[in-house]
Amino acid sequence: xxxxxxxxxxxxxxxxxxxxxxxxxxxxxxxxxxxxxxxxxxxxxxxxxxxxxxxxxxxxxxxxxxxxxxxxxxxxxxxxxxxxxxxxxxxxxxxxxxxxxxxxxxxxxxxxxxxxxxxxxxxxxxxxxxxxxxxxxxxxxxxxxxxxxxxxxxxxxxxxxxxxxxxxxxxxxxxxxxxxxxxxxxxxxxxxxxxxxxxxxxxxxxxxxxxxxxxxxxxxxxxxxxxxxxxxxxxxxxxxxxxxxxxxxxxxxxxxxxxxxxxxxxxxxxxxxxxxxxxxxxxxxxxxxxxxxxxxxxxxxxxxxxxxxxxxxxxxxxxxxxxxxxxxxxxxxx
Numbered sequence: 578x579x580x581x582x583x584x585x586x587x588x589x590x591x592x593x594x595x596x597x598x599x600x601x602x603x604x605x606x607x608x609x610x611x612x613x614x615x616x617x618x619x620x621x622x623x624x625x626x627x628x629x630x631x632x633x634x635x636x637x638x639x640x641x642x643x644x645x646x647x648x649x650x651x652x653x654x655x656x657x658x659x660x661x662x663x664x665x666x667x668x669x670x671x672x673x674x675x676x677x678x679x680x681x682x683x684x685x686x687x688x689x690x691x692x693x694x695x696x697x698x699x700x701x702x703x704x705x706x707x708x709x710x711x712x713x714x715x716x717x718x719x720x721x722x723x724x725x726x727x728x729x730x731x732x733x734x735x736x737x738x739x740x741x742x743x744x745x746x747x748x749x750x751x752x753x754x755x756x757x758x759x760x761x762x763x764x765x766x767x768x769x770x771x772x773x774x775x776x777x778x779x780x781x782x783x784x785x786x787x788x789x790x791x792x793x794x795x796x797x798x799x800x801x802x803x804x805x806x807x808x809x810x811x812x813x814x815x816x817x818x819x820x821x822x823x824x825x826x827x828x829x830x831x832x833x834x835x836x837x838x839x840x841x842x843x844x845x846x847x848x849x850x851x852x853x854x855x856x857x858x859x860x861x862x863x864x865x866x867x868x869x870x871x872x873x874x875x876x877x878x879x880x881x882x883x884x885x886x887x888x889x890x891x892x893x894x895x896x897x898x899x900x901x902x903x904x905x906x907x908x909x910x911x
Contacts, residue, residue: 612898674886865878
């Protein structure tokens with residue numbers, strides 16, 4: 578049986594082996610904001626999603642559960658019993674990202690190769706948790722494994738997801754290097770494939786995977802962040818733009834190990850990097866958040882420890898970031 582990878586960090590190691598409008602300027606250099614901890618004690622959090630109440634839904638890969646964090650920082654289990662395995666790199670594998678829409682959670686699991694769906698419209702913090710056996714699921718990973726890609730990896734890692742206005746769900750597969758489209762009636766298709774790129778270094782294979790991580794719809798096109806596979810060259814990760822017909826083009830270049838992206842209400846692009854890769858792997862506390870306005874990129878925050886997801890808060894200039902290693906969700910305001 579193939580190893581199924583939960584986190585981008587496990588994926589990297591495997592590749593190596595084989596809403597208020599906000600127009601304020603970012604803080605000046607030397608005046609970066611200081612994060613505060615909203616919630617701690619989480620079991621390897623990966624994905625975050627916010628609802629209209631300001632509650633944050635989080636996948637805890639190491640604990641095999643989905644929890645909700647209230648605006649005052651209290652956390653409650655919502656769904657338990659998801660499978661957890663340990664990768665060869667000794668990191669937990671299983672739950673990946675999730676999305677919240679109209680009282681439903683859409684949850685990706687990279688080991689089970691499934692999309693799970695949970696009705697949480699009537700769930701109140703403190704209610705008894707559901708179990709995974711109560712959820713409906715769809716074997717989207719099996720569809721990926723059966724599909725013959727141009728550059729077939731014979732693997733699947735359902736990693737992140739977003740909805741388009743027509744109700745279609747778009748999923749990044751960080752092992753197949755493709756975007757999967759699911760219609761509201763559950764029909765699946767390959768929306769697009771992301772081709773390997775030339776390795777600009779003298780280390781590793783001549784071609785390297787782009788490894789799609791997050792996907793965002795800006796009202797006209799999709800923006801997809803990439804990690805870039807081993808040897809994880811600095812400054813070579815790209816944001817791709819994908820038109821609604823699946824055509825792919827480069828949107829922005831010059832990034833490193835991106836794992837998430839969000840659009841501020843005024844269309845500023847906020848990107849999250851997991852960190853810098855060195856001889857001992859990803860360095861601790863080397864993750865960062867950057868902002869791009871009119872093609873100009875500035876750093877909002879450095880020193881993040883293996884960040885995995887970033888979402889906007891209800892207030893302007895407020896963001897929440899999960900840390901896989903620290904087991905926290907931190908609030909960032911500037």
